[in-house]
Amino acid sequence: MRVTTDSPSPRHVPVVVVGAGPAGLTVGNILRAASVDCVVLEAESREFIERRPRAGVIEEGAVRSLQRRGLADNLSKRAQRHSSCEFRFGGERYRFPYTDLTGRHHWVYPQPLLVADLAHEYVDVRGGDARFSVRDVALHDLDTARPSVTYTCPDTGELRSLTCDFVVGADGPRGAARAALPTAHARIARHDYGIGWLALLAEAPPSSDCVLFGVHPNGFAGHMARSPGVTRYYLQCPPGDDPENWSPDRVWSELHQRLEGADAPALTEGPLTEKRVLDMHDYVVEPMTYGRLFLAGDSAHLVAPIAAKGMNLALHDAFLLGDALVAYLDGDDGTGLDGYSEACLRRAWDYQEFSQWLSEVFHGAASGDPFRAGTTFARLRRLFTSPAAAAAFAEQYLGASERY
Numbered sequence: 001m002r003v004t005t006d007s008p009s010p011r012h013v014p015v016v017v018v019g020a021g022p023a024g025l026t027v028g029n030i031l032r033a034a035s036v037d038c039v040v041l042e043a044e045s046r047e048f049i050e051r052r053p054r055a056g057v058i059e060e061g062a063v064r065s066l067q068r069r070g071l072a073d074n075l076s077k078r079a080q081r082h083s084s085c086e087f088r089f090g091g092e093r094y095r096f097p098y099t100d101l102t103g104r105h106h107w108v109y110p111q112p113l114l115v116a117d118l119a120h121e122y123v124d125v126r127g128g129d130a131r132f133s134v135r136d137v138a139l140h141d142l143d144t145a146r147p148s149v150t151y152t153c154p155d156t157g158e159l160r161s162l163t164c165d166f167v168v169g170a171d172g173p174r175g176a177a178r179a180a181l182p183t184a185h186a187r188i189a190r191h192d193y194g195i196g197w198l199a200l201l202a203e204a205p206p207s208s209d210c211v212l213f214g215v216h217p218n219g220f221a222g223h224m225a226r227s228p229g230v231t232r233y234y235l236q237c238p239p240g241d242d243p244e245n246w247s248p249d250r251v252w253s254e255l256h257q258r259l260e261g262a263d264a265p266a267l268t269e270g271p272l273t274e275k276r277v278l279d280m281h282d283y284v285v286e287p288m289t290y291g292r293l294f295l296a297g298d299s300a301h302l303v304a305p306i307a308a309k310g311m312n313l314a315l316h317d318a319f320l321l322g323d324a325l326v327a328y329l330d331g332d333d334g335t336g337l338d339g340y341s342e343a344c345l346r347r348a349w350d351y352q353e354f355s356q357w358l359s360e361v362f363h364g365a366a367s368g369d370p371f372r373a374g375t376t377f378a379r380l381r382r383l384f385t386s387p388a389a390a391a392a393f394a395e396q397y398l399g400a401s402e403r404y
Contacts, residue, residue: 019171023297030322054111204270221258
């Protein structure tokens with residue numbers, strides 16, 4: 001895969017995007033489609049970001065927005081459409097047909113494939129300027145009309161500087177954008193769940209045509225298809241647990257037990273190619289702006305993978321921000337930029353609330369607390385006996401609310 005070669009920095013570009021993940025590359029593509037010059041800076045190599053294992057569930061609303069912008073050709077051809085999910089508890093299977101309730105689907109398309117598509121479109125098709133493997137990225141003068149970004153060129157070791165009108169910070173929680181926020185300016189609200197998930201990738205075909213959620217006294221288990229030959233699994237474990245504590249035999253034994261269901265076919269086993277522990281936590285940065293800096297994606301908020309919302313939030317940020325930047329640079333009064341943070345945060349907090357609710361469903365049975373276990377099963381029973389509860393769950397699960 002060809003990597004864009006760094007070249008001498010222009011004196012000025014309208015927008016510098018820091019971070020080449022789903023949010024940063026989507027903003028870059030929206031800008032290039034409007035003939036707005038921008039530079040995308042990324043600390044990792046292009047090969048790395050196109051292979052880094054991440055999420056894979058995309059909401060239909062996000063897919064439609066990508067399609068409208070010409071960013072979903074491969075996704076539309078290759079992604080799997082899912083119309084239901086299945087809860088397994090008490091040795092039984094409970095199918096939840098959310099498409100029947102809403103007319104909407106979930107799409108399964110691994111994030112590395114989406115990032116590769118977005119990078120190809122930005123660099124190779126739309127001629128965008130992307131500079132990979134840069135070091136020492138720093139943001140300056142963000143509270144002025146002429147901010148700048150400096151970085152070290154990986155090829156020459158030279159310190160280079162870009163001046164711009166706006167900076168998009170999409171380089172995650174430990175990136176240069178978050179580091180540039182004055183401590184007194186932003187509030188970072190954080191929630192720790194006190195649990196871990198053992199994240200697994202198995203070279204094995206999916207064992208179901210839908211996502212499986214196992215609610216079990218031993219802990220939660222999840223099954224999510226990634227491709228015809230690869231399946232993502234999750235197992236609840238203690239936070240900070242050592243992945244080496246989980247031998248393949250132990251992993252498959254727990255998965256079989258926690259995902260058991262009446263008449264369910266046995267899980268298809270295969271080699272485990274990834275095994276890491278995720279400590280479940282959320283955070284939200286308020287506001288998502290400072291001067292001419294606009295945060296997007298994980299720089300601004302993190303939703304634990306409990307509800308599969310992280311990549312979707314990043315994309316929604318990017319759609320709003322990219323459109324608002326284009327409008328402003330085209331002579332708009334700036335209303336979209338002024339309202340960007342508030343609009344994004346409404347959706348972010350809604351997704352956080354749903355993640356907390358779903359966490360109790362997933363983990364209450366294994367809490368050791370009879371009260372929490374009792375309310376967990378009350379929620380599950382209501383989900384499958386009350387049309388109103390089912391409709392509310394489907395709307396949040398799919399991100400299908402008309403307004404946030």
